[in-house]
Amino acid sequence: MCHRHRKLAVAAETAGGEGAGAADEVGNVTIPANATKRISASHKRMTNPESVQAPPEPLLFDQIDVIDIGCARGVWPREVAAKLGSSTTCVGLELRSELVKAANAEAVDAGTDKHLRFRAMNCKSEAHWDALFEGRTESSSSTGVSFVAIQFPDPWAKARHLRRRLVDPEFAALTLKRLRPKYLYLSSDRQDLFEEMVSVYAEVLDGMGMRPKSVVDAQEGESEVDREVLKNLAANSDLDAKDGALTYDNVSLEGVTCRPVYLHCHPLGIGTERDLVCEHLHRKVNRALFVLEQQN
Numbered sequence: 001m002c003h004r005h006r007k008l009a010v011a012a013e014t015a016g017g018e019g020a021g022a023a024d025e026v027g028n029v030t031i032p033a034n035a036t037k038r039i040s041a042s043h044k045r046m047t048n049p050e051s052v053q054a055p056p057e058p059l060l061f062d063q064i065d066v067i068d069i070g071c072a073r074g075v076w077p078r079e080v081a082a083k084l085g086s087s088t089t090c091v092g093l094e095l096r097s098e099l100v101k102a103a104n105a106e107a108v109d110a111g112t113d114k115h116l117r118f119r120a121m122n123c124k125s126e127a128h129w130d131a132l133f134e135g136r137t138e139s140s141s142s143t144g145v146s147f148v149a150i151q152f153p154d155p156w157a158k159a160r161h162l163r164r165r166l167v168d169p170e171f172a173a174l175t176l177k178r179l180r181p182k183y184l185y186l187s188s189d190r191q192d193l194f195e196e197m198v199s200v201y202a203e204v205l206d207g208m209g210m211r212p213k214s215v216v217d218a219q220e221g222e223s224e225v226d227r228e229v230l231k232n233l234a235a236n237s238d239l240d241a242k243d244g245a246l247t248y249d250n251v252s253l254e255g256v257t258c259r260p261v262y263l264h265c266h267p268l269g270i271g272t273e274r275d276l277v278c279e280h281l282h283r284k285v286n287r288a289l290f291v292l293e294q295q296n
């Protein structure tokens with residue numbers, strides 16, 4: 001058990017003895033005392049994407065290595081930036097501007113803002129992506145983003161909220177066109193929504209003529225991200241051998257060439273805040289990684 005998980009376990013034990021509704025803030029994750037079935041309230045809070053009108057400030061990094069779409073407080077990009085070092089540029093995008101403001105201030109205080117930035121935007125808005133990448137030079141726009149993560153996007157489960165869901169075919173096309181990822185990672189503890197996300201991306205990838213790349217070939221790039229992904233995929237194969245490879249019957253990929261690999265563990269070896277809550281609650285997390293040919 002790593003130090004974060006150990007702290008979580010201890011907190012859960014302590015919180016378990018307190019009255020319902022009491023909460024402990026440990027390792028940046030809020031665990032409610034009555035956390036047996038609940039995901040923490042801060043993770044459930046949802047902002048209507050259409051209410052976020054102000055475009056983001058431009059992002060002037062030449063190269064972006066990791067983008068986390070819907071990063072909430074930015075804990076995951078911060079930890080990835082710390083793990084992969086200053087040669088890896090990480091960006092967190094989030095609807096809630098107050099979280100982004102705090103995450104940027106923390107990066108400035110920690111002296112990591114040269115390679116770690118956050119922006120408040122509605123990632124479903126094409127105009128917001130235009131604003132984010134305004135002023136990028138031709139050379140900086142010609143390379144894709146190495147690793148794009150969409151982790152536990154808000155469910156918006158009700159039919160009348162369908163339009164607010166993050167992943168739909170338009171959003172998938174927008175992100176693939178703008179970011180041209182080498183690795184596209186999707187996760188959710190809602191299996192139905194996970195299967196929907198994977199199916200949507202697989203079909204859109206195929207429709208755009210994007211090609212899968214073998215994981216071994218991806219090694220050629222040899223960036224910090226490549227090295228980390230390969231290390232964690234090897235760990236995943238060990239788990240496949242032990243527990244069996246994961247499959248999803250409801251993801252219909254007939255005739256589709258762009259298939260993901262399903263993973264037991266995170267491909268960058270660091271879980272998000274929600275991953276930790278799920279681990280604590282013993283909720284299964286569904287994970288898929290598309291490894292893609294990067295097109296210029």
Ligand SMILES: C[S@@+](CC[C@H](N)C(=O)[O-])C[C@H]1O[C@@H](n2cnc3c(N)ncnc32)[C@H](O)[C@@H]1O
Binds near residue numbers: 047
């Ligand atoms: C359930 S939280 C998950 C946070 C984090 N990824 C994790 O795994 O702990 C989903 C986050 O996605 C953000 N989000 C949802 N729709 C978005 C959109 N259209 N643009 C940007 N962020 C969005 C929400 O505001 C929320 O912070």
